[in-house]
Amino acid sequence: MTRARRPDPPPMRTHDVRIAAAGTAGWTVALVVLLIVDLPPSDRWWLWTCVAGIAIGVFGIWYIPRLQASRARQAEARAARRAQRPEDPAR
Template identity: 70%
Template sequence: MPRQRRPDPPPLQTSDVRIALAGTAAWAVALVVLLLLDLPGRDRWWLWVCVSGIVIGLFASWYTPRLQSGRARQEAERAARRNVS
């Protein structure tokens, strides 16, 4: 006889913006370290990797709250439609 499946746990509430900002800070620290090391010409591309990480992290910290509020709005609309039916 198969066991009855337990319901899925609710999703964890995390601070995604804080995580994005921590990653951005890590890329900024890496950029400063690389600037202090005075890399040879063939390894200067690492600087652009750090700059890209910073830009993506800043975008993520701007975009994440908008994504989460949009998802919450959609869920509220779905719940309202379910209650009307």
């Protein structure tokens, strides 16, 4: 006996910019700590790792709202195309 499948739940709303900002803040704190601690010259690459993490985080904070807006526009366009399509009577 097969039961009818329940519909999928709606996508969960997330705060992606906050997540990127938290990661960026973490890299910033790590950079400040490493600047305070006297690193030997052989370990100075950690500073550049923190700088790269901060740069990627800032890019994410800038890019994520644009990505989400683009996806929303695409979803609206798909819904509009579906609404304009005549229903198939064979369905």
